[in-house]
Amino acid sequence: MHFMTALRAAWQRNDSLLCVGLDPDPARFPAHLAHRPDAILEFCKGIVDATADLVCCFKPQIAYFAAHRAEDQLEALIAHLHERHPGVPVVLDAKRGDIGSTAGQYAVEAFERYRADAITVSPYMGRDSVEPYFEYPDKGVILLCRTSNPGGSDLQFLDVGGGERLFERVARLVADEWNASGNCGLVVGATFPNEIARVRELVGELPLLVPGIGAQGGDVAATVGAGRSADGTGLMISSSRAILYAGGGEDYADAARRAALDTRDTINRYR
Amino acid sequence: MHFMTALRAAWQRNDSLLCVGLDPDPARFPAHLAHRPDAILEFCKGIVDATADLVCCFKPQIAYFAAHRAEDQLEALIAHLHERHPGVPVVLDAKRGDIGSTAGQYAVEAFERYRADAITVSPYMGRDSVEPYFEYPDKGVILLCRTSNPGGSDLQFLDVGGGERLFERVARLVADEWNASGNCGLVVGATFPNEIARVRELVGELPLLVPGIGAQGGDVAATVGAGRSADGTGLMISSSRAILYAGGGEDYADAARRAALDTRDTINRYR
Numbered sequence: 001m002h003f004m005t006a007l008r009a010a011w012q013r014n015d016s017l018l019c020v021g022l023d024p025d026p027a028r029f030p031a032h033l034a035h036r037p038d039a040i041l042e043f044c045k046g047i048v049d050a051t052a053d054l055v056c057c058f059k060p061q062i063a064y065f066a067a068h069r070a071e072d073q074l075e076a077l078i079a080h081l082h083e084r085h086p087g088v089p090v091v092l093d094a095k096r097g098d099i100g101s102t103a104g105q106y107a108v109e110a111f112e113r114y115r116a117d118a119i120t121v122s123p124y125m126g127r128d129s130v131e132p133y134f135e136y137p138d139k140g141v142i143l144l145c146r147t148s149n150p151g152g153s154d155l156q157f158l159d160v161g162g163g164e165r166l167f168e169r170v171a172r173l174v175a176d177e178w179n180a181s182g183n184c185g186l187v188v189g190a191t192f193p194n195e196i197a198r199v200r201e202l203v204g205e206l207p208l209l210v211p212g213i214g215a216q217g218g219d220v221a222a223t224v225g226a227g228r229s230a231d232g233t234g235l236m237i238s239s240s241r242a243i244l245y246a247g248g249g250e251d252y253a254d255a256a257r258r259a260a261l262d263t264r265d266t267i268n269r270y271r
Numbered sequence: 272m273h274f275m276t277a278l279r280a281a282w283q284r285n286d287s288l289l290c291v292g293l294d295p296d297p298a299r300f301p302a303h304l305a306h307r308p309d310a311i312l313e314f315c316k317g318i319v320d321a322t323a324d325l326v327c328c329f330k331p332q333i334a335y336f337a338a339h340r341a342e343d344q345l346e347a348l349i350a351h352l353h354e355r356h357p358g359v360p361v362v363l364d365a366k367r368g369d370i371g372s373t374a375g376q377y378a379v380e381a382f383e384r385y386r387a388d389a390i391t392v393s394p395y396m397g398r399d400s401v402e403p404y405f406e407y408p409d410k411g412v413i414l415l416c417r418t419s420n421p422g423g424s425d426l427q428f429l430d431v432g433g434g435e436r437l438f439e440r441v442a443r444l445v446a447d448e449w450n451a452s453g454n455c456g457l458v459v460g461a462t463f464p465n466e467i468a469r470v471r472e473l474v475g476e477l478p479l480l481v482p483g484i485g486a487q488g489g490d491v492a493a494t495v496g497a498g499r500s501a502d503g504t505g506l507m508i509s510s511s512r513a514i515l516y517a518g519g520g521e522d523y524a525d526a527a528r529r530a531a532l533d534t535r536d537t538i539n540r541y542r
Contacts, residue, residue: 023373063369063376069384071342097393098334098366099420099482102294105334113340122368124395124415126422144395149370151397154444155437160429166437173425211370 003117003140003183006089007207010056011233017224017271018264019091020051020256021211021240022060022077026068028245030252040065041073045080046253047244051260052085057117057236059209061093078114089117091209091236095144097122097129104132111136118142120187120209123170130178140183140207145170145199148189148212167195168202175203185209188227190218190237197226205229207236213263214242220263224270232271239263274388274411274454277360278478281327282504288495288542289535290362291322291527292482292511293331293348297339299516301523311336312344316351317524318515322531323356328388328507330362330480349385360388362480362507366415368393368400375403382407389413391458391480394441401449411454411478416441416470419460419483438466439473446474456480459498461489461508468497476500478507484534485513491534495541503542510534 011017024040033039048058058081065074078090092114096106110119110133118140121130133141146156146167156167164172167188174184186203188196190212199208208227212218220237227235243263247255282288295311304310319329329352336345349361363385367377381390381404389411392401404412417427417438427438435443438459445455457474459467461483470479479498483489491508498506514534518526 061369061373061376063367063373063380066342067376067379067384069342071337071340095368095393096334096366097368097395097415098332099418102332102334105332105338108338109334113338122366122393122395124368124393124426125418125420126425126427128420128422129418130422144368147370147396147400149396149399151399151401154397155395155441156397158431158437158440160431160437166426166429166431169429170426 001087002138003089004207006087006117007056007236008233010088013087014053014055015268016054016056016264017233017235017237017267018055018260019057019059019209019236019238020047020055020243020260021093021238022047022058023064023240023244025064030249032250038073040068040070041076044077047256048081048085050253050257051243052088054257054260054264055088057089057091059091059093059238075114078116082115089140091118091120091140091142092116093120095120095122097125099125100128100132103129107132107136111139118185120144123174127178134181134183137181137183140185142185142187142209143170143174145186146188146192146195148191148218152189168198171199171202175206179206187211190223193219193222193226196223200227200229205234207234209236209238211238213237214239220266221270224267228271237267272358273409274360275478277358277388278327278507279504281359284358285324285326286539287325287327287535288504288506288508288538289326289531290328290330290480290507290509291318291326291514291531292364292509293318293329294335294511294515296335301520303521309344311339311341312347315348318527319352319356321524321528322514323359325528325531325535326359328360328362330364330509332364346385349387353386362389362391362411362413363387364391366391366393368396370396371399371403374400378403378407382410389456391415394445398449405452405454408452408454411456413456413458413480414441414445416457417459417463417466419462419489423460439469442470442473446477450477458482461494464490464493464497467494471498471500476505478505480507480509482509484508485510491537492541495538499542508538
């Protein structure tokens with residue numbers, strides 16, 4: 001199924017704009033998982049099984065697997081997601097960016113090896129560094145635009161002519177030129193609601209992946225007000241740590257479910 | 272040993288500015304390696320053992336390993352390099368870029384898991400996305416500046432005020448602000464010698480990693496003339512495919528050695 005079709009269906013079916021980010025940190029796992037060799041996989045399975053009916057997508061962050069030599073657990077997690085929760089799209093958060101021949105290898109990694117439905121990509125190297133991902137017509141390609149971290153302003157806020165800032169140029173390039181196949185989205189941090197509103201103005205209905213609520217401090221009401229599309233969807237609002245580590249004991253998955261339910265409903269209050 | 276110390280020593284010891292890029296593509300391997308489960312490792316070992324005395328560094332491209340589920344072979348390759356060719360620095364070409372907490376995980380991946388001496392990083396997310404790498408004081412951090420691909424101009428060539436282009440701003444930020452610990456370098460493509468010269472002007476003695484000669488068509492004389500530092504070093508001029516696939520038979524490593532020797536000497540002619 002096309003990523004955008006699956007995303008739209010999940011927005012409706014689960015009445016949710018919430019994306020649960022999977023950034024597994026073994027130092028924060030409950031004690032009963034701590035010493036299992038497959039702790040990362042088991043921890044994440046607990047989270048996804050407890051929240052799959054409350055989200056519009058899941059977003060595993062590949063660095064948290066790679067740092068622990070747990071690529072096999074990431075493969076197994078995504079296979080588990082496709083098997084047990086079909087129709088919930090998986091966005092691989094990898095922020096890759098390289099020349100065409102290398103980007104082709106990253107596309108194989110994300111879409112063939114891990115079977116992700118979408119990938120996050122950096123725009124810094126321009127159009128031909130993104131095109132190899134478009135050769136997978138059903139897959140989503142979500143480009144960094146205005147990121148949620150403080151240093152995001154170092155380059156993204158630069159005026160690139162006529163008062164247009166770099167992140168606005170990226171939004172316009174993606175919406176007007178790179179999105180010919182209708183499979184692009186953009187990353188816009190929840191910490192900057194004015195910029196979310198500006199990006200929404202520039203890109204029509206393009207889906208926006210919005211990290212930065214929860215641990216990073218972004219405001220839910222402002223994010224939803226600024227970023228929702230005309231029909232009240234258009235957003236994947238990502239929360240990771242605030243959900244994954246809502247509880248610290250054997251019932252961590254129940255605690256995660258309560259946190260996800262609460263976040264989903266808080267988001268819905270402002271749609 | 273500090274990456275910069277090792278790099279300077281290798282420039283002198285091997286009288287070489289050549290960096291051999293390790294982008295292993297099993298479809299292009301000689302027939303005698305084709306069906307080995309460790310073909311990627313064996314192929315790369317053949318290349319590095321045949322060329323280690325001719326280079327200033329090696330640059331494995333992680334996508335070519337990840338696409339083939341060959342992370343273990345990348346680990347083994349870098350271990351082999353450190354053991355058999357100590358003092359030849361290894362630059363992990365990964366072009367990572369993410370918020371601080373995630374960048375910390377990528378730093379663990381590159382420096383603790385793979386034991387690389389340096390990593391390539393994207394500047395798009397700004398200073399706090401780069402800082403976690405600086406916590407490893409002996410390691411090099413090489414930021415994308417002016418990349419060798421055609422789409423590089425889409426963003427990097429934008430005028431960010433007073434005629435300064437985005438890649439010049441990156442060069443200035445890195446040289447003047449981010450390089451406090453003296454472990455930064457920049458990526459500047461060989462396909463744009465004018466921009467190499469401009470970057471050299473802006474950054475003093477900072478080492479430049481220059482991909483794009485060989486298969487990508489960059490001109491060696493122009494690259495060296497534009498990019499060498501005052502003492503005739505300052506460059507890691509990277510060639511991958513033209514060396515890896517110089518020969519297609521059982522003697523591929525000998526062919527790679529001849530191609531590397533020829534490239535090193537051509538580079539040296541213009542220093």
